[in-house]
Amino acid sequence: xxxxxxxxxxxxxxxxxxxxxxxxxxxxxxxxxxxxxxxxxxxxxxxxxxxxxxxxxxxxxxxxxxxxxxxxxxxxxxxxxxxxxxxxxxxxxxxxxxxxxxxxxxxxxxxxxxxxxxxxxxxxxxxxxxxxxxxxxxxxxxxxxxxxxxxxxxxxxxxxxxxxxxxxxxxxxxxxxxxxxxxxxxxxxxxxxxxxxxxxxxxxxxxxxxxxxxxxxxxxxxxxxxxxxxxxxxxxxxxxxxxxxxxxxxxxxxxxxxxxxxxxxxxxxxxxxxxxxxxxxxxxxxxxxxxxxxxxxxxxxxxxxxxxxxxxxxxxxxxxxxxxxxxxxxxxxxxxxxxxxxxxxxxxxxxxxxxxxxxxxxxxxxxxxxxxxxxxxxxxxxxxxxxxxxxxxxx
Ligand SMILES: Cc1ncc(COP(=O)(O)O)c(C=O)c1O
Numbered sequence: 001x002x003x004x005x006x007x008x009x010x011x012x013x014x015x016x017x018x019x020x021x022x023x024x025x026x027x028x029x030x031x032x033x034x035x036x037x038x039x040x041x042x043x044x045x046x047x048x049x050x051x052x053x054x055x056x057x058x059x060x061x062x063x064x065x066x067x068x069x070x071x072x073x074x075x076x077x078x079x080x081x082x083x084x085x086x087x088x089x090x091x092x093x094x095x096x097x098x099x100x101x102x103x104x105x106x107x108x109x110x111x112x113x114x115x116x117x118x119x120x121x122x123x124x125x126x127x128x129x130x131x132x133x134x135x136x137x138x139x140x141x142x143x144x145x146x147x148x149x150x151x152x153x154x155x156x157x158x159x160x161x162x163x164x165x166x167x168x169x170x171x172x173x174x175x176x177x178x179x180x181x182x183x184x185x186x187x188x189x190x191x192x193x194x195x196x197x198x199x200x201x202x203x204x205x206x207x208x209x210x211x212x213x214x215x216x217x218x219x220x221x222x223x224x225x226x227x228x229x230x231x232x233x234x235x236x237x238x239x240x241x242x243x244x245x246x247x248x249x250x251x252x253x254x255x256x257x258x259x260x261x262x263x264x265x266x267x268x269x270x271x272x273x274x275x276x277x278x279x280x281x282x283x284x285x286x287x288x289x290x291x292x293x294x295x296x297x298x299x300x301x302x303x304x305x306x307x308x309x310x311x312x313x314x315x316x317x318x319x320x321x322x323x324x325x326x327x328x329x330x331x332x333x334x335x336x337x338x339x340x341x342x343x344x345x346x347x348x349x350x351x352x353x354x355x356x357x358x359x360x361x362x363x364x365x366x367x368x369x370x371x372x373x374x375x376x377x378x379x380x381x382x383x384x385x386x387x388x389x390x391x392x393x394x395x
Contacts, residue, residue, distance in 0.1 A: 010273055010355055011316060017275040017353065018296035020363055022054075024062055026269040027360075030234070031066045034221075037238035038259060043245050045238075045259045048092050050219050051077050052371045053262030053361035054270075060084045063265070071260040072111075075102050076372030082109065094178055094216065094260060095371070096121060096137055096153045103128035113214065115178055117155050119166055126170035134172045135214050136160045138179045138201065140194035145182025145220060146309055154179065157201045164205045176214025176256075177201060183263055184309070185220035188237045192244040199248030206250075213254045217241060221264025223358045227312055234264065263361040270360025272301060276352045277331060289327050292348060297330010297337040302356065303366035305339045312357040318346035328354075 009021050031047065038045025048069040051060060057080055060070070064084035072078050073095035081091050088110025096117045098106075103125055106114060113133035116122050125132055139154030155163065160177070167174040177198045181190040195217065202212050224231045245257065278293035298306040305311050313328065315321075324347045330337035348354070369375055 006271065010271055010353075015273060017273050018294075018301060019273045020301070020359060021271045021273060022056070022059065022266075022360055023269045024058075027059065027062055027266055028066055030265055030268070031063060031068060033234050034238075034259060034261060034265070037235045038242065038257075040242040040246070042251055043242065043255060043257045045217075045257050047259050047261065047265075048090075048216075049265055050094075050260045050262035051080060052365060053219075054266045054363075054365060055080055055372065056364070057083065059266060071262075072372075074372030075105060076369070076374075078102070078105060078109070078111070080372075088112065092216070092258065092260075094137070094180075094218070098124070100124060100128040103132070107132055113175055115216075116163060116167070117153055119163065122163060122167050122170060122172065126167075126172055130171055132172055133175045133214075134167050135176045135178050135216060136163050136174070138177055138194070138197055140179040140181060140197060141190055142180075142182035142185075144185060144187030144190055146184035146186065146222075147304070147307060148182040149180050150182065157197065157204070160201050161204055161208065164210050165208065168210065174205075174210055174212075176212045176216070178216035178218060178258070180218035180260075181220040183220055184222045184224075186222055186231060188232045188240040190220075191217060191237060191241050195241065195244040196248045199250075202249060213252055214256045214258070215245075215249055216258035216260065219260045219262045219264065221261045223263050223267030223361065224312070226268060227357060265361075267358045267361040270358065270363060272296060272356040272359040272363060274354045274356065276348055276350055276354065279348075279350055290324060291327045291329055292354075293329050293331060294339070294354065295331050296356075297332055297339055299330060299332050299334070299337060300367045301359070301363045302330065302339050304362050306336065311340050313340065313343060313345065314355050314357065315345045315348045316353045316355060318348055318352065321346035321348075323347075 006023050048071040049063045050071040060080050061084045064086055069090035070081040071094050089112045091111045093114040096115055107129035115137050116134050117137040137154045142148035142150040164174045179194045222231050274294040274296045276292050277295050280291045282289050323344050326343050327341045328339045
């Protein structure tokens with residue numbers, strides 16, 4: 001981390017807030033750490049950055065220049081990967097639900113493979129992108145992840161095997177398996193258990209005549225090492241993962257072993273700089289609470305705090321002041337726009353600045369068209385001027 005330049009940016013009073021300050025040296029360094037850590041005599045991890053974490057084009061360009069591939073979820077994300085110079089085979093799509101037009105485009109540009117986790121999705125892929133490489137997402141244990149992703153996606157072993165057969169019957173090319181242990185996964189054993197589960201399906205699929213050569217261990221790599229020492233490191237997770245690969249996945253010279261880090265790649269590169277715009281003391285049943293109202297909240301950058309992700313926040317230039325307990329809220333008029341409660345900070349006043357750590361991932365993304373999916377168009381009725389944009393789904 002380039003602390004000198006980072007600190008001088010954060011303390012520069014001319015920087016207009018809210019500002020997301022990204023340290024590109026940190027991202028490049030983290031990319032190299034992933035590359036070096038996930039390497040053994042028998043396998044080498046190939047990185048497909050999950051651009052949903054931070055799809056700023058400069059971030060995409062930087063990672064493309066490092067040699068990264070990209071995991072995408074939508075056509076706008078595909079555009080960004082291509083604009084950065086990624087080849088089709090450096091792109092995969094692990095979003096289990098895709099539109100036909102997106103599938104057609106991915107096939108046209110030679111995207112390496114797409115995920116499926118239902119019979120309906122396989123039928124859709126077979127129709128829109130005949131012969132495409134497909135891999136199947138297994139549902140795995142997300143316990144120990146700060147933001148579990150379980151439930152919405154993934155199949156059990158039995159269904160995965162049925163999907164292999166169905167995909168082959170529909171003329172697709174079933175290549176392997178993927179999973180996601182949940183975001184900010186604090187338990188390296190989850191990857192080990194998930195790889196073991198993949199190994200069981202792998203052998204069973206091969207017994208049914210399939211040839212597998214693709215294993216995608218998803219994202220989930222945690223951020224926060226600058227302030228919390230016991231968070232598993234990239235290297236610690238890699239040791240456990242590489243050992244599990246050797247133990248549970250058949251040795252394969254053509255194995256494509258994929259990582260899809262999002263938060264773990266960019267999270268620690270970011271500091272979100274905010275200004276205290278208001279302050280109030282409120283009387284509650286429990287006593288008095290002091291509220292700070294910032295120029296950033298859950299609707300314009302700190303959505304993850306609303307999902308239960310605890311923010312790490314620091315007051316700038318206030319170390320020598322007495323410690324106080326605050327409720328920190330965003331600027332909107334919505335009462336759910338509360339970022340954190342019971343936070344201890346040195347006393348701060350209107351005009352002071354706060355910094356949120358590890359905000360390189362899922363910050364600006366959540367405030368815009370997340371994953372590249374557009375916000376609803378507005379259709380005005382009851383007026384002469386009704387204009388309807390053609391929908392992508394119907395194209
Ligand atoms: C399919 C897929 N891959 C990768 C990621 C990135 O996960 P993380 O940011 O936890 O690394 C996500 C996040 O939701 C995802 O859905």
